[in-house]
Amino acid sequence: MLKRYFPILEWLPGYDRQTLSSDAIAAVIVTLMVIPQALAYALLAGLPAIVGLYASILPLFAYAVFGTSRTLAIGPMALVSLMTGAALSQIATPGSNAYLEAAITLAFLTGIILTLMGLFRLGFFANFLSHPVVSGLLSASGVLIAASQLAGLAGIDASGFTLVTQLSNLLSHLDGIHWPTLAIGLASVGLLQLFRRARPRLKDWGVRPRHADFLVKLGPLFVVVLMTSICWAAGLPSHGVDVVGDVPGHLPPLGIPSSDPGVWRDLLVPALLIGIVGFIESVALAQMLAARRRQRISPDQELIGLGTSNIASALSSGLPVVGSLSRTVVNFDAGAQTPAAGAFAALGVAFVTLYLTPLIHFLPIATLAAIIIVSALTLIDTRTLRRTWRYSYGDAAAMLATIALTLAQGVEAGIIAGVGLSIGLYLYRTSRPHSALVGRIPGTEHFRNIHRHQVESSERVALLRIDESLYFANARYLEDTVYGLVAEHPEINHVVLICSAVNLIDASALESLEAINLRLKDSQVTLHLAEVKGPVMDRLKHSDFLEHLTGQVFLSTYAAWSELRHGHKPAMATELGETPLDNA
Known part of the structure; x- marks a missing residue:
């Protein structure tokens, strides 16, 4: 029972030196990668950069104890940071103490919701977000995230959480472009893209694929070091280039959620949406x-x-966290064997937070914006939209609606619209x-659609196959289908x-079956059932429908066909209570 709620008890007893070595190597690689991302994603949420590091320490220890994935890397993520900023901007002014307190409250509330969902085994709620909706949400979010950083890339003071707002604010401030900042930003974007495209070239030069991937993943760190050095050496802050500035060199302080009930009420829906989106992405990747x-x-345990x-993030003054796609893949490829790799990475981030924060004083904001832009563009997936459109217009419509509303009204509106449309x-x-x-394929016991195959059929017997479970939404449609069939073919004596x-x-469909039975009886037509599954039959036995059924219940369609087309008593029909039907 303890292992169910504390998965650490499954892998910790067998932890050995070899596993420790693998986890430690993976932790070093992930630590180098998480630092620039954590700083950038905190700024994306409108929070001080150090908050990203705070959110990358204690949460990793918590997941090592309660998580079931051996390789999932927990921390800030671009989409969740965007949703966090959109939610907090409605409550407080970015940069204020109230804004930071609201971020702590949002993380705490998200954690409570996810934990309660896990305890009550409510993970299935995430299934209401279909894959096309999730794909559309990620693509639109990628556009929003990238657009939100264009102002930072150019040194413009403009913000917004919808595409229209972002573009209008950007256009209205074009005369305020700070050219040195723009140069730093564009150079950072170019170098990041160069690293991303360098993987095939490195392999051509004889670098092992694993080492090539490692070098490419370190691209953001190299860009951060290079641009920070240039900014410091050239004294760019004195020329108006925005930098991270002084960062507190201490471990995360205790975070205390807001005591204002109104803040909790306003953040309830955003916390639920952040939790569900984060859970879907994290579990899909972990699985x-x-x-x-x-x-x-x-x-459920992942919840x-x-x-x-x-x-844990809230208690350490952090922002909402989920499983990070890029860091998880790196963690996996680096050979992480247990969640202890995440805990070791947290120790690395804690070391950086304590002793190395002065080194990021001259880190340009434009470079962090470039990291976010390049990362966000990978979320845009046009191939899925084209593939979905070819396969299903309905799913494609839900996907397009999610994209449109996300861009026009924000991520929350896109999620709600996507779920509603799904x-x-x-x-x-x-x-x-x-x-x-259906009719019988000659010489066999197989039955297929009479409009698709050459089959044998009888004018007296209508074999109607229903390809869906019967419930309140389609009960009347079933009645109309059967009544229309009998009206079009007055020679029918049996409907199976x-x-x-x-x-x-369900109960509504049962009432419809009872109505069909009575209506057909008045029309001198006998109603039969065939191939009823055991669980469905068990439910029917709790009603009096089978007692009033004018016809029989057959084990197979072939049994019904063999007997009814000749007008004989159905010898193979199963009476109530017989064992073969119970096991159907």
């Missing part, structure tokens, strides 16, 4: 990497792991279930509903 090593991920990590499309599709009249694809019949 993909765990499958490569034949390991197992518990989604607890992410929840406690956010609580549920709406599902209800629409299942409210009009596919059904088909083939239920091989029916996994559920």
